[in-house]
Amino acid sequence: MDPQPLDRPALIAALLFQMEAGADECIGAEPVDRFAAAAAAREAAAARAEARAPLPKPAAPAALSPKPPAEGDAAEAVTEARRLAAAAKTLDELRAAIEGFEGCALKQGARNTVFADGDPAARVMFVGEAPGRDEDREGKPFVGRSGQLLDRMLAAIGLDRRSAGPERGAYITNLLPWRPAGDRDPASEEAAMLLAFLERHIELAAPEIVVTLGRAPASALFDESVSITRARGRWRNATRAGGRPVLPTLHPAYLLRQPAEKAKAWRDLLSLRAVLDGAPPPEAR
Ligand code: URA
Numbered sequence: 535m536d537p538q539p540l541d542r543p544a545l546i547a548a549l550l551f552q553m554e555a556g557a558d559e560c561i562g563a564e565p566v567d568r569f570a571a572a573a574a575a576r577e578a579a580a581a582r583a584e585a586r587a588p589l590p591k592p593a594a595p596a597a598l599s600p601k602p603p604a605e606g607d608a609a610e611a612v613t614e615a616r617r618l619a620a621a622a623k624t625l626d627e628l629r630a631a632i633e634g635f636e637g638c639a640l641k642q643g644a645r646n647t648v649f650a651d652g653d654p655a656a657r658v659m660f661v662g663e664a665p666g667r668d669e670d671r672e673g674k675p676f677v678g679r680s681g682q683l684l685d686r687m688l689a690a691i692g693l694d695r696r697s698a699g700p701e702r703g704a705y706i707t708n709l710l711p712w713r714p715a716g717d718r719d720p721a722s723e724e725a726a727m728l729l730a731f732l733e734r735h736i737e738l739a740a741p742e743i744v745v746t747l748g749r750a751p752a753s754a755l756f757d758e759s760v761s762i763t764r765a766r767g768r769w770r771n772a773t774r775a776g777g778r779p780v781l782p783t784l785h786p787a788y789l790l791r792q793p794a795e796k797a798k799a800w801r802d803l804l805s806l807r808a809v810l811d812g813a814p815p816p817e818a819r
Contacts, residue, residue, distance in 0.1 A: 612727050615637060619733065625738050632711050640712035641712050643713070644670055648674060650706060652696075652704045654705050657700045658744075660684070661746050661755070662707070663750045664709060665708060665713040676786075692807070710724055719750060732774075736778070742779075743779055743780075743810070748787075752765055752780075755780055757773075766782050766798060767805060769781050769816055781802060783799055784802070
């Protein structure tokens with residue numbers, strides 16, 4: 535059976551309806567050709583009608599979680615990421631290497647590669663999880679609501695990503711440089727694949743201190759699955775951060791959802807301020 539001709543006005547009306555309802559982007563990691571799927575479904579229905587076969591159950595909607603790459607492909611991508619990261623001799627070269635890396639499917643769904651913001655000469659480097667919608671649009675980390683909260687948190691201890699220099703400056707990046715579809719948490723395969731870039735990023739920026747925001751970057755740098763509510767506030771030296779002291783703290787997006795937890799984040803910020811002022815990192819091990 536021939537596919538139905540496209541009813542363009544109806545398609546545009548459906549799209550406008552979705553936009554009015556608040557949909558402002560597609561969220562699948564992989565593009566889906568709905569026209570081909572609809573044509574195939576019509577053909578299958580016609581064939582079933584002919585054979586009088588019972589209708590199969592409708593397919594479940596496509597999951598937002600990543601399709602795991604074949605084992606060999608993933609291993610190759612990790613090797614390639616490590617090779618590119620090691621070859622980068624400057625932050626600009628590292629940014630270009632990440633932009634040129636084709637091993638991660640997230641890149642295909644992202645508008646921008648989100649590399650970093652702030653002064654790379656700052657004493658502290660903050661590492662978040664992954665860009666969200668606003669960051670993906672602007673190509674900079676932490677520019678949405680959680681970024682505004684992060685800026686206020688930094689200001690409370692005398693730091694500012696717009697200031698240059700080691701005293702007041704702050705340098706900000708993420709574990710993943712591309713937005714995961716639907717703003718889900720980074721998958722462990724993605725973290726494992728892209729960690730080499732973060733390690734090299736820390737090595738090239740060479741901050742005195744790394745502060746991780748949320749569970750994923752702490753787990754990646756400590757090489758274990760951490761519970762952020764237990765790990766937060768506990769300084770540790772991390773081999774993957776070049777042996778530097780790392781302070782895990784709560785993610786600003788979590789603090790927006792759970793404002794009562796801000797007191798704990800405040801304690802972590804005061805601990806960071808004290809170390810910046812010369813105190814030894816407490817409990818660092
Ligand atoms: N959350 C993150 O972890 N990073 C961003 O850049 C924005 C939101």
